[in-house]
Structure formats: C-alpha cells, structure tokens
Amino acid sequence: MSTAIPELKQYDEAELDRVFAELEAEVAAQTRALTSDEAMEAFRLEWLGRKQGRLGQLSAAWLKSAPIEAKKSLGIRFNKLKARIEEARAASAATEMKAAGAGLDVTLPGAGQRMGVEHPLVKTMAEIVSVFQRMGYSVGLGPEVETDFYNFEALNFPPNHPARDTQDTLVVAGQEAKPLRERLLMRTHTSPVQIRSMLEQAPPLRLVIPGKVHRNDAADATHSPVFHQVEGLCVDTNITFSDLKGTLDFAMKAFFGSAVKTRFFPSFFPFTEPSADVQISCIFCGGKGCRKCKHSGWIELLGCGMVDPAVFESVNQRRVEMGREPLYDTQKISGFAFGMGVDRIAMMKYGISDIGLLYSGDMRFLEQFA
C-alpha cells in the first residue's frame, strides 16, 4: 500500500495541478481493483482512515501550512479529490449491493397482505350512482318491505295487473284482512321510492335510487329472488323526452366510455308514458356483433320513460290526504324515470355466468375482484 504523500515543492498552480493529477490517477487506478469487501475496506482506510488516511495526512501536511493566498485553490482541489474517492466507493458499493442480493430469493411471493374485496354488486351500484350524482342527482332510499300502494297502485298498476300476482311478487304473510293498498309485500322494483320522494319533496327533484328488490323467481343462472336495481327520477317544469334521451346517453357514455352509443325502443311500463327500452352498442365488440350481444351489436340495458301523468295524480291525491299541497300539476310538471338491473350489468361487465355467485359469499369468487 502506498501511503506516502507526494512532495509538494511550492504552492503554485502548476505544481498543485501536477500533484493532484497524480493523486487522482492513483485513485482511479485503485478503483478498478475494488472487487471485494476487503479491498473496499482497505481503500477506505488508505484514503479516509481517521488516523492513517492519506487525505487526513494531506490536509495536515499541506492545508495547514499553506500560505493564505493558496488556501482557496488548494481547498478546491482537495475537495475534488475527496469527491473522486467517495464516487469510487459509491460505485463499488452499488456493485456490491447487487452481489449481496444473491442472499434473497426475490422471486418468492411477498408476505401476504389480504385486502378485503369490494363486492362486485356494491361496486357497480356505487359507480352507477356516482355517474348520476355528478349530474346533480341526490341519493334516495326506501324500505324493502312496501305496501301495495307504493309498489303498485300509485305507479298506475291496474288492480288485476299480472305483476300483482303472487307468482311474481313475494308477499308478507297474513295481509288478507287489510285493504289492498295497505298490504305488505317485498318491493319488486325500486320505483316505490319515486312515490315516497314526491310525497316528501316539492319539485324540482333529481333522484338516483339504489336498492335491493325481490321477486318470486326460483333461482337459476340468470334469476335470483333477490337482486338490485338503480332507479332514477327527474321532475321539473319542461322536462322532455329528449331530455331523457340526452341524460341516459350522457350517463351511459360516462359509465361505459364515450364510444358507447344508445338507442331507444318503444316499450311499456304502467308508470311511464311514453316508455322506452334502451340499448347500448355492445361494449365487448363495439357494435360489430359478438357472442355476448348475440351478434346484434347491441345490448339491452335499461327501461325508462316519461312519468305517466297518472303517477303525478296519485301523488297529488295522496299529498292532499296527508294535508300537503298537490304540487305535481300535470299541466306544468313533467319528468322522466329510468331503472336498470345492477346484477345484469355487473354480470356483463365482469363476465359472471351465474347470478347465484353474487349471493353465495364464496371467497373464491369474491377474491377475483380484489
């Protein structure tokens, strides 16, 4: 180990350049040989060692005895040399680290961090609701056990409508003694919340209503007695069918992406008129036709329509019975409503083939959504 310090003849620039170039060359030469822990440590001790380090010796020998005018120039060179030494150590240390990595099998799985999973239905429902919240819709909720009045009568279902049949609707036991409109049943859709909201609130209103609904359907791959809907209601003066179209087209683009197109077909629901079914261009094939859209290029997604004046009239009548003003004047007020099946949308979006999985609590199923 060469621990000698070069001789410094005088403190002029040329002489300083010479000796420091010599020292730097020496550092550079040693750097190439830093291939082991021992060499690294030896290098560190030679140059930076607290007692025997050459840098310390240089400092003691030259810097302290240097004339004032040369101190600055000497200091700059001194710092540059020190930086070179540190660089050499850092570079070698980096190489060293890689070598040390050989001690870890980085391909082993990381220590398990089990995150809880958001249920695909809860997630889908929240996403739909959020689209409408951003459009100024407030969230509305209602009970899952409803009366015939809210679920059917006020929504303009005639007394003998097939939906009222116990083949379609689950009813609470022991209702026979009550008048029809007071009989309790499991709500078959989220639409009763439209009525409840209009009874409580004055127009204008914009509501998005997520919720659980029930029907007397035996479970199979596409049917479940329990399922979920999101309902929407917009009521104000001068709400038109073109507003309904624009709103749903906007919402579908917000939910499925701006390339999605919508088209509207006449349909029939007792509580809307005109009524429409809405299809969106297939989100899987972009409308070219594939297995998922049954090669039609379109997927049926929701039902909607203009609120039937009969619904406003039931609301007005009930409001009067409750001692409130009948604020839903069909000559001035109009509105639209829409509803969609959350389960179907989630199943489509995530490729779920059996609706029962959504209600099974099966960890193998749920953890796919982590």
Place this chain on the structure above:
Amino acid sequence: MNILTKWLRSYLPELAVDDRQLAEDLTLRGIAVEGEFDAACGGRLYEMDITTNRVDAMNHYGVAREAAAIYDVALKPLSESIGAAVVETKPGAGFPVRIEARDLCGRFTARVIRGVSVGPSAGLIAEYFAALGQKPISAPVDVTNFGWLAMGQPTHVFDLDKVVGGIVVRRAHAGEKLALLDGTEKTLVADDLVIADEVKALGLAGVMGGWESRVTEETKNILVEAAWFDPAAIRASSRRHGLHTDASHRFERGADFDAAPLANHLVTRMVVEQSGGEVVGPLVDVVVAEWAAKTAQRKAISLKVSEVERHLGTTADGLGIGEAVVAQYLSALGCVMTQTSAGEYAVKLPSWRLDLEREIDLIEEVARVYGYNRFADTLPSFAGAVRELPHALHEATIRETLRGMGWSEAISSTFTSAEEAAVFGGALGGVAIGNPLSAEAGMLRPSLAPGMATMLAHNLHRDVSSVRLFEMGTVFGGSTAEVKEKVGLALGATGAAVATALFKADDALFYETKGAIEALLQKFEGAVGFDTNALPAWIAAGRGARVLLGGEAVAVFGELSATELQSRKLRQPCVIATIDAQRLFETKLRQPVSRELSRFQAVERDFSFVFPDAVTWATIEAALHRESAGLKPDELRSVLPVEIFRDAKGKSIAAGSYSLLLRVVFQSHERTLTEEEITRWSEWVVAQLTGLGGTQRA
C-alpha cells in the same frame, strides 16, 4: 307470435321497403321483430315480441296497420280485404241469440251455414299454416284460427245440430258441468260466463269451446260465433280454471268491439269456400249499447299540439313535430281528428285501441311512429340542490375500514327459515312470507347471522378453510302487521387465525374479530367496552362478548355454538359478529384531534407477574390507570400486555393461573424523567399488581 311478410303485404299493396328494412322499422317503433327466417310460402317469417298493451298488433292486420302508419302507405280496409260482407245464399230468419248477462257480454254475432262437408283445409290456409307451423285440424276450425291470425278476433264454430233452440249468453249455474275442447271437464261457478243453448252450456265464453258441440267430420250444419266479452270476466274465468288460451289472452286485454261482425263474415265466407254449404239468413248482431259506448263509441279526447312538444322536446333535425305530422300519424293509426280550435283537436279513438284513453297516450303514439331515435339528446337545466344521504359517510367508513383489515363484502339471502329466525332473531321475533319459495326462505331475516353462517358453511364445504366476510344489509323486525327495517352489519370469520404471544391458536380467531370490531368502532364517537352480558344462545358458552359503544350495546360476537356448528356439519370454529349498523349510522363519526408530541424520551419498563385466572386484563388496566405515586395520567403513556403464558400441565405456572409480561411506558410532556421517578413509579406498579393478587416473577 309469428308473422308472414307475404300475408302482411297482402294488406299493403303499396309497401315498397324490403322485409329486412320493414323488420327494423317495426322494431324501432315497438312492434319488435325478434327473429327473422325464410318462410316456406315465400317472403320472411318474423318472430314478434309485442308488449302486452298492444294486443291489437298481435296479428297480421294489426302489424299491417302499424306499417301503413310508419310509411304513410295505403292499408286495405278490413271489410274489403278479408271480411267482405257475405250475402245469404238461402233466405231465412236470423238465428235466435239472447244476451242475458248484459254486464259481461257486449256483442254477439251469429250466422248459420247449412250443408257443409267437413274435410281438411286447402289453398291459402294450408299454405300459410304450413309456413307458420300451425297445426291443421279441420277446415272450419282452421278457418277460425285463420281469422284469429289475420285480425286477432277469436271466433268459434258450433255443430248447429247440437244446439237446442237458440244461443243464450248467460252466467253459469253454480256447479254446472262443462266438457271442454281440451278434453277436460270443468265445474263452473256463478261468475263464469257461458255460451249456452236453451238447455245446457255449450262453451266457456271467451276461453274455450265445448266438447259436445264441436265441429267434427260428421258435422253438416255450422253456427259461426264472433263476440265481445268483458275483459275482467274473461280474466277471472281463465284464471279460475287455469285455462290460458289465445282467445282469453285477447279478450282479457280488450278485443276490438267492431271486429266481431267482420270476423264473422270472414269465417262464414271461408267456411263456405273450404267446406261448401249455404249461408242461411242474415248476420245476427246483438249489441249491448252500454258496452258500445264504453268501447267503439267512446268519447273523443282532446289533444293540444303544444302538449306534444312540452312532453317530447326537441327533434334531432331541430324542426320539431309539426301539427300536420301529428294529424297524419294519428289518422294513420285509425284516429278521427276534428280540429276544435287553433292547435287543438277532438280525437275519436279507434275501436281496436282500448289502450288509448288519454292525451298522453296519443303523444306516445306520435313519438312512437315518429321514431324515438329521431329526437335530440338534450340535458335539462336544474335549479335544485344535491342532498347527501345523512349516513353516506358512515356507510363508506364502515366498508373501507373492514376492507382495509382484510374483510370482504358479501351479500346473502334476505330470507331465512323459521327455525333460524327463532335461533338468531331472539326478541325480534319474525316476519313470515305468505308465498315463500321454500321453507328455508319462509321468513324475513331478523339478523344477518344465519346468512353469515350459511356463507361460512358454503366456503368450508368447498374446502375454502380461511374466510373473512362482512355483510351490511337490511334486517327485519316487528310483525306481519307492521314490519320494522333497520340496517345490520355482520362479520364472519373462520380459519387462518395466527397465534401470538398473547393468544393461543384456539383463541386467536376471537381476538382477531375483536380487533376488527375495536378498529371499526374507533371510527365512531364513544368509549368501546366489552362484557359478557345478555349473549344469545347461538354463541358458544364462554366464547363470546357483547360490545358497548358509549355505554350502549351495539354488537355481540363469538364462536358459533356446537349445536350450530353440528347442524351445518362444520368442524372448525367460526366466529360471527352482529353489529347494529343503524346505531352506528346515528352515532357521530369521530373527528380526529392532533396532540402535541412529547419531545422527551419515553421509558419502557417490563413487569412479569403470575395472576390467578380470575384477574382479567380490564382489572389490571384499571388498577394502573389510577393516579398515584405522583404519576400523572398523561405520564403513563401506555400499559400493554406483551406475552401471556399458561402451562397446561401446571408445572412452570400453577393451574388456574397465568403469567403475564406487561409493558408500561412512562413519558412526560414537560421534562426528562428522573431515575428516582421511574423507580418510584415502577415500585408503585409492582404494588398495584401485587395488590390484585399477582406474584412478581423473579
């Protein structure tokens, strides 16, 4: 229902579009063509899907009407094209028809044909039936089916020689027996409407003809019936006897009051064409004026053109729907428009469209024929305010907190069995479903616990041995008279709990769940406490706890009892918690407050003690959180158990005792603690613990 385009086009001589375009245009106007196939008779066969309110369009002529309106082309009048009046070939008196039940039957037409010879049908009928896959029976019966497919009016042919006297339309006699065409015999009630002769019922009106008076190969003389019945009466009869037929389908949704004579003409003419014979006497047409006034002759309704725009808004071409277009569409659909003032019309409604009753119905028709997709996409302006649900943040906090700790959300059935409702419902009782899908789903769930147990079992039975689930959903209380709903929350855990220095593997699942509950409740205001009072029987004895928030019970949790495990064939412990989420919604979320961090060093001291089992952690903790020995509460920064050890063999630690390593941290906000203080406080800690019955270990 299927439609042949060849047949359809026979009513639309001017129709220029091809079958593909026709299908698309019909579909976009609500007369949906669901499938399209080549038809054996030429042209295409459409599989239709038509909404229940449009029974008028569930036949060839009805679809032709729609096409005529869409394309503004001529439609052959029904009377000329299929029902051209039939001239009697042999004079005779009208057949005697008497409507007794005038409240249930609005119109009855009858016609006599004599001298037929019944054989198979030929010509158009055979051709169209083959293409449609309609089963031929005999020419006269096929003719009635042809009439049904053509114009949607059910008709019936009787063997005239089986009819005694004349036709009487009356209510059935209670208990009256009637053998029907499908071979069944029905016992009628007084609310059933029958077509009868002077002595017996011949058929169940509007539902199905009778066996006795049916047309057979031996039939020589025929009576043709076409009628109109009260929809409600037919619906009731059809449901009462479990008979859903083409005829009942149409009558219970409202048939065309004016179609009966036309259909009778059609059937009469075609029976003669197919089976020969002579038409004897005039068409008998008995009309009940009250029903005519309610249907074909119903009052015109008023339509303001301005209302069309108010409801429908802007069109894509910006031109809007003009008055001329409104008048054109409605006229094409069969309405008679009479202008009453500027922009206002009295609209007389067509007899076949009983679904049209109000102005809005006409507006819908205009929108439909115009084409929904020709309207603009506009967004309404809005002056209201957005209101947040009061508990939206609570809900989100609960979900996020639980998910963050590794619990996945699940959704289970709303229903449970009566047995489980009793076990898990406790005082809440139960609400039964009147028409449950199964006994297992006979009750509304009074708690989320049974559903959670089912889901844990579902996983364990599929060899998924580690489960962490939560569910948030409605639970039901009250009674069938008044159901009370509230939001519940349940946690369910089994498997993979890790033993620590504090908890044995057997107990770890309980403490993991407890930890989750603590972390969850920490999000809310109020002190969290645990006791073992009032635990339900589904929790194994000594293995559960009640949870208090701000002094009030909000949850219970614990291991499922052996009975519950056995009934589900489960062999590993399961912990379930039920939490009153509704209470949490009503509790304020805790607002975090930041405290100055101490700049002075904290000092840890460990204490190793042996305690009798009866000394609980709560007792120890309480004993040390007592101000004494000059130790201020904020100087005792924490007291935590570090390690608990029990010796099952009772060697190193006596049975009934446990050893506890306890760590106490002292720290002041004001100064560096002195050795003297720490020694004094440590001695005090030892004294307190000894006072509880603890023995310090060497």
